[in-house]
Amino acid sequence: MGSRALEITIISGEGLRLSRSKRVEKNAFVTVSADQTQILASTRMDVDGGSYPTWNDKIFVDIPIQSRFLIVEVQCKSKYNGDRVVGGVRIPVKDFVGGFTPTNYLNFLSYRLRDRKGEKNGIINISIKVNSTKGDHVDGFNYSQPWLTASYNNQIAATTIVGNKDSNNGIVTGFPVW
Known part of the structure; x- marks a missing residue:
């Protein structure tokens, strides 16, 4: 089985909330996985950004060729409750692979995040570049x-x-x- 080498830059988040009345105050970070696999990579925590965090973290992951989705989740570390998922998105691989997009093309993408109940909860801004295709x-x-x-x-x-x-x-x- 082959894999795709991705260079993903997690740029920033917008309007993140823990609930309708409570905004994220600090300690937001992002995890990346492919389909339903384990977490492949994560960003550092933004301790100052609150509900508008900025990471600008570049991560490199290999996802299996047969993967249909890249799963990006914004989480918040809480002193009392541990890690809490703020919102996530399932990004179709076809958004950045195939069609007329050549290898090494830098895609800038923004997605609406959804919480566990399926309600809108902020936006994530990322860039993705497919470095090469292995296999x-x-x-x-x-x-x-x-x-x-x-x-x-x-x-x-x-x-x-x-x-x-x-x-x-x-x-x-x-x-x-x-």
Whole structure:
């Protein structure tokens, strides 16, 4: 099984609340996981930001190729209750992988957070860059670099260049996708 190497920068949060009447005062941090796996990484705690924390923490994670979601949760460390989830979001991997987005493209994204009850609870601002795709290289060939996609009468033709990365020659393949 392959994995995708992601560079995620957790930039900031906006309007975070512990309840309708109580704002987050301090000690907010963010955890990142893929689908339903264990936590892959977390940020440092913002001790001063209150309900508008700023982290600007860059984290590097590898997520499995088959992962459909990246789960980002904002949590708050409490002196009495331990870690408490303020809000979270399930980010579809297709928001930053595939389509016309090339590898190493920096995506700036903002998402609405939802608390455990499903109610709106702030916004998270992040950037995500897919550094490389592991597991799709066979014998020095890369089989997954899209080169051109065109459509005509609802038919999509995808073209892929297959070749050794150290040479200037390669095989161009195309196939219709209905």
